[in-house]
Each structure stands twice: as structure tokens, then as C-alpha cells.
Amino acid sequence: MDITEQIEQLEADLQELGSLLEKAERKRVQELLKQEQKKVEKELTTKRQQKEQRTKREADPSASSKAGYTVKITSYAWDQSEKFVKIYLNLNNVHKIPLENVETDFTERSLSVLVKDLDGKNHQITILNLLHPIDGKDSYKKIKTDMVLIMCKKQTTKKWECLTAVEKQSKEKDKPNVDGTADPSDGLMTMLKKIYEDGDDEMKRTINKAWSESQEKKIKGEGMMDL
Template sequence: MDLTEQISQLEADLQELSSLLEKSERKRVQELLKQEQRKVEKELATKRHQQEQQAKREADPTAGSKAPYTTKITNYAWDQSDKFVKIYLDLKGVDKIPAENVEVNFTERSFSVLVKNLNGKNHQMSVLNLLHPIDEKDSYKKIKTDMVLIMCKKQATKKWDCLTAVEKQSKEKDKPSAEDNADPGDGLMKMLKKIYEEGDDEMKRTINKAWSESQEKKFRGEETMDI
């Protein structure tokens, strides 16, 4: 029995219950009839709501459908020429969806990508704090087989060491400092000097004695080499 028939049956039940309620004279019977009436009214309202939803789905199959899940794009590579920084996004089947489903927005120091409804998902990527400013008006996208190519037009023809300013800061932080490359002997001398300055008289005498013996050995070694 479809929804239309179920609704018709419930409407007929409700009409008969109303008729019986009017004819009934005993209070207990009236209460039982009212309870059943409320039960039928509730069921009838539910069936009518289901019928409305069904009609909407038939009129627009996409109505009420679940929004696609959005995932971040992490699989990409980049390259550059004198005029452009090129970002390659690996997205299987992207060339088979409508071109308007691929949206790319540029600013002077960023770009964002949104690929709608590809393999049942939305795919998103944002790159902020580009290493150098770009010309957003002359930047554009290209859709290739299983790939989106982002073309960021450089404002200057200088070579980019990395894609973002954050990456450059991270590389500079990881570079060894001048102190890391210093002679280990210099570090030892600084440490001994600090101990000497902060030590008591006994410590200073010990360091002076060790220094004198060290210099004496060094002098004797040089004499031996001269002979």
C-alpha cells in the first residue's frame, strides 16, 4: 500500500471515530475514542509529511542530498620559469568534470583552489604567504589530464628558493650558525676563561698551573721539530 492509500485509510478511520464519538454517551467510551482519535491524527500527520518529502524528491532529485565531503589537497609539486611559478595538483579525473567546478582565486601573496564534486568529494587547497608577490590578474589555471596546473605570474623575474616565506624561515633556522662552525678549541678557551673568572683562588692556581704545563710541552715539541 502506497502513501496515498495509507492516508486515505487513516482519513476514513478518523472520520468514523469522530462519528462514533458524537454518538457515544458513556464517558469511559468517549475517552477511549479520543485516545484512538489522537493516535490516528498523529499517524496521519506523519504520513502527510512523508508524502510532501517524497513529492519534493521527485520534483528535484538533488534536494535533500548530502553535501559532498571536503578534503585537503596534499599531493602537489612546483616548478618555475623566469615569469611563472607553476604548481601541479595531482587530481585523478579532474579533466572529466565541468571546468567551472575548478575554482582558483589569487591574491598578491596567496592562492586558493576548490575543486567541486570530483569523485564524490570537494578538494581544497590554500597557500598563504608566498615567498614573493605575484600578479593576480595575469595568474591563471590550466586543466590537464588528471591534473590542475596553477600558473602564478611573478611580479619580478627573480628565482624563488622555495614556495612560501614560512618554508624559507624554516630553512634558515635549520642552517648551522657561525658558532656551530667555529674552532672547537675556541669554545674550550671560552669555557676555561669563564671558569677562571668565576672560580676561587685555588681554582685559578690550578688552571694557571695546567696552562703553564701545556705551554711548556708545546714549546718542547716545537724545539724537537726544529732539531
């Protein structure tokens, strides 16, 4: 059923609902009919808008490329279930454009989304270096009111700490080194700095005193401060 037929069916539904509403005498029945009437009216408005946009594109196929330009989607939210990683893209009125205008591409470690001709612009996001592999053939999109939901199928059911490997590396870089693989003094200084910043005046005086004594020992060749 093409969009013109869908509109005709919705118009017929709306007309019949109106007739039933005129005949209904019970208040509860009237309320139910009014609710359904509003739902049909909303769906009909959306379909008419889609048809209008399609007619414009067919009349001038180059119109969208002339008027539109591509902007990057810079913000998103993500969540996960046992089997999927879910990415939420908030885009006003995205539910009003044709479904085929929202294109997705998945690889084992990346995804991209291109939303074409939304309010005169194209919207695009690419996320690379996913933390774990996904199954592209079982990943898909869902269009909701003012939102695109991307469902990335996990290859394994393990819980993701973050969305990308880059984020994980950044978090690990910010952690104090306590495993002895780097210069021990770097980890020591990081911990001392945190203790100093979080401590009270007495703690800060104690650390300052210990540091001063340590520096004096180093100058005299007595080594690092003894903790």
C-alpha cells in the same frame, strides 16, 4: 555548442571513421584511421561521463552537498619559468569533471583552489604568504590528465628561492649565524658541532681536548677557549 551537441558530433565522427576504415586498403592509412578512432572514442567517453554527472546534479542540486565533503590537498609540486610560478596538483580523474568544477582565487600573495564533486568529495588547497607578489588577473589554471596546473604570473621576473615566505624564514633559521648579529658563542657552537659530527676520530679527540681545556679556563675565570 552544448555537451549534447558535442556528443552527437563525436558520434558522427566515429561513424564516419569506421566507414573510412572499412574502405581503406593501405596499411599506413588504416593505422592512422585507427589512431584517430581511439582518440575520438576516448573523448566521447569523457563527454558522456560529464553529461551523466551534469544530469545527476540537475535532477538533485543538493546531491553533491549531501554526498560530498571537503578534504585538504596536502601535497603538491612546484616549478617556475621566467614569467610564471607553476603549481602541480595530482588529482585522479580531475580531467573528467566539468571545467567549472575547478575554482581558483588569486590575490597578490596567496592562491586557493577548490575542486568540487570529484569522486564524491571536494578537494581544496590554500597557499598563503607567497614569497613574491603575483598578478592575479593574469594567473590561471590548466586541466590536464589527472592533474590541475596552476599558473601564477610573477609581477617581476626574479627567480624564487622557494614558494612561500614561511619556507624562506625556516631555511634562514636553520643556517649557522655567522654575521655577528646574534650571540657569537651560538654561531661558534653550531660550527663546532658540525665539525665534530663530520670529523674523524682524531678530529673528535682534538675537539674534546680543546673543549675540556676551555671549560677549565672558564672555571678559573680565564675566559672562552682561544681558537
